[in-house]
Every structure is written in C-alpha cells, then in structure tokens.
Amino acid sequence: MIRSVRTLSLGAVLLAASALTAPAAFAQEAPMAGMHMMQAPPSLNLSAYGEVRMAPDMATISFGVVTEAPTAAAAMRQNASRMTEVMAALRRAGIAERDVQTSGLNLSAQYDYVQNQPPKLRGYQASNRVTVTINDLSKVGTTADAVVAAGVNQIDGIGFGLQDSSAAEDRARQLAVRALQARAALYSQALGVPLGGIRSLTESGGYSPRPPSPMYARAEMSMDAAATPVAAGELTVRIDISGVYDLAR
Structure with missing residues (x-):
C-alpha cells in the first residue's frame, strides 16, 4: 500500500512538470512569430540647412603691453605704468x-644663448x-x-560678432x-x-563669432593721423537640420 502511494505521487509530479513546460515553450515561440510579421514602415531620412548673412554690430580686440627690464620688479613696474595709461x-x-x-598676465626670465656656452640671463619680460x-x-x-x-605694443587680433543672434538663428531655422x-x-x-x-527632427550648428584676425600695432604714429581703417564685413549664421519622414504604403 505504501509502495503504490509513492508511485502515484511520482506520476503526479511528472505530469505537473510536463504541464508547466509546454506552455513556456509555446510562449517563447509566439513573440518570435510576431516579430517576423512586423516590418518597419518606409521612411525618408533627409537633411538641409538655412543661412542668414548680416552685418556684425560688435567687435573684440585683444592687445597687450610687453616690457623688459634687468630685474623682475622693474619689468612689472614699467608694465603697470604703461597699462595704467592704456x-x-x-x-x-x-x-x-x-x-x-584682463586675459593674461605673465612674467618670464629672458636668456641669451650662445653656442657652447651656458645661457646668460638678459633680464625679465612682463606681459x-x-x-x-x-x-x-x-x-x-x-x-x-x-x-x-x-x-x-602688441595687438593679437580683432573679431566681429553679434550682440544678440537669436533673430538671425530663428530666420535660419525657418529657411x-x-x-x-x-x-x-x-x-x-x-x-x-x-x-x-x-x-x-534634429538641429545642429548656430551662430559662432568670427575668429579673431591678426592686427599689428604701429610703433610710431602721429596724433593727427587718420584712424586705422577697419572693415567689419558680414557674418554667416547657419542652422543644420535632419528629419525623418514617413512614406505611405
């Protein structure tokens, strides 16, 4: 009697296991069949840009005062005096x-180099x-x-830009x-x-100021000389976009 009960219990366990396993296998196959039936809709992936040209309304000039003296203190003192005048x-x-x-303040030792001789300190340069x-x-x-x-005595460059570029950027977006x-x-x-x-729809680009162009200071000039001519030209504001469009089947 005890032996028959154990046999029935083992059979019930096997039956339950088979009942749980079969639906799981079916559940794994069903999504795969659905994925094969689905296809991505046709589409167009395109890009375009809009440009607006306009005159700048601001400029930036980078310049400096460079002085040299036998001692570091003297170089800094002379530099400070001239910068105060500037x-x-x-x-x-x-x-x-x-x-x-202020975009830079530097002090460095200056050396003279002669072949086959150690460097000789000439003085100090303040900038x-x-x-x-x-x-x-x-x-x-x-x-x-x-x-x-x-x-x-040193002009690094001049750059032109826009004080407010939002209107130009919006116009470029529309185009x-x-x-x-x-x-x-x-x-x-x-x-x-x-x-x-x-x-x-994605966007890139936008307004960026024109890189500074080199300028060179004149060592001598008369106070009654005409002002240095400067041409501002035009700036280009560009907006790049990319879009994906659906196509009807």
Missing part, C-alpha cells in the same frame, strides 16, 4: 569698464594682455590707435525647415509615394 585711454575713448577684461569689447563699430579704429599711442520640406516633397514625387508626417 586703461585711461580706453576710458577717454568711451569704453566702459565692464567691457575690459599684460586685455580683451576689449566694442559695441560701436565706428570706434574700432580710433580705439586701436588710442591704445597704441598710450603704450600698447532650413522650408528647404527640408521642399526636399521631402521632391523625393516623394519622384518615388511616386505619398509623403506622410515627420517622425523626428
């Missing part, structure tokens, strides 16, 4: 303090560089002349979208397939 010249030119920023933002382009040339007359829509319609017509809605 700052005063900027104020007289109508440049606000908030538009003047003080500032970057000035000019919001009135008519003052760019006169400002450059004023700081040179006050003691600047980019129109170009993208026209390109999508052209492909749809050429393929003979109706164009669906847009699935996604």
Whole structure:
C-alpha cells in the first residue's frame, strides 16, 4: 500500500512538470512569430540647412603691453605704468569698464644663448594682455590707435560678432525647415509615394563669432593721423537640420 502511494505521487509530479513546460515553450515561440510579421514602415531620412548673412554690430580686440627690464620688479613696474595709461585711454575713448577684461598676465626670465656656452640671463619680460569689447563699430579704429599711442605694443587680433543672434538663428531655422520640406516633397514625387508626417527632427550648428584676425600695432604714429581703417564685413549664421519622414504604403 505504501509502495503504490509513492508511485502515484511520482506520476503526479511528472505530469505537473510536463504541464508547466509546454506552455513556456509555446510562449517563447509566439513573440518570435510576431516579430517576423512586423516590418518597419518606409521612411525618408533627409537633411538641409538655412543661412542668414548680416552685418556684425560688435567687435573684440585683444592687445597687450610687453616690457623688459634687468630685474623682475622693474619689468612689472614699467608694465603697470604703461597699462595704467592704456586703461585711461580706453576710458577717454568711451569704453566702459565692464567691457575690459584682463586675459593674461605673465612674467618670464629672458636668456641669451650662445653656442657652447651656458645661457646668460638678459633680464625679465612682463606681459599684460586685455580683451576689449566694442559695441560701436565706428570706434574700432580710433580705439586701436588710442591704445597704441598710450603704450600698447602688441595687438593679437580683432573679431566681429553679434550682440544678440537669436533673430538671425530663428530666420535660419525657418529657411532650413522650408528647404527640408521642399526636399521631402521632391523625393516623394519622384518615388511616386505619398509623403506622410515627420517622425523626428534634429538641429545642429548656430551662430559662432568670427575668429579673431591678426592686427599689428604701429610703433610710431602721429596724433593727427587718420584712424586705422577697419572693415567689419558680414557674418554667416547657419542652422543644420535632419528629419525623418514617413512614406505611405
């Protein structure tokens, strides 16, 4: 009697195990069959851009005062004296303090090198560089002349930009979208397939100031000389976009 009960119990366990295993195998096969039946809808992946050209309304000038002296203290003292005159010249030119920023202050030893001899200390060089933002382009040339007359002996470069680029960027976006829509319609017509809605849209690019161009300070200039001519030219604001359009089946 005890032996028959054990046999029935083992059979029940095997039956239950088989009952649990069969649906699991079926459940694994069902999604795979559905995946084979699904196909990605046809689509167009296109890109376009919009550009706006406009005149800049601001400029930045980077310049510096470089002095040399036998001692470090003397080099720094001479540099500070000349830079004080430069700052005063900027104020007289109508440049606000908030538009003047120190961009570099350096002191380094200077050596003379002769072949087969150890380096010989010549003195020390002090350098003080500032970057000035000019919001009135008519003052760019006169400002450059004023700081040179006050003691600047190194002008690193000048760059032009926009005080507010949002309007130009928005106009470029509109032109980019129109170009993208026209390109999508052209492909749809050429393929003979109706164009669906847009699935996604991405943007890149935007306004970036023009890199500074080199300028060189004049060692000598007369106070009655004409202002240094400066041509601002035009800036290009470009927006790049990419879009994915659905095509009707």
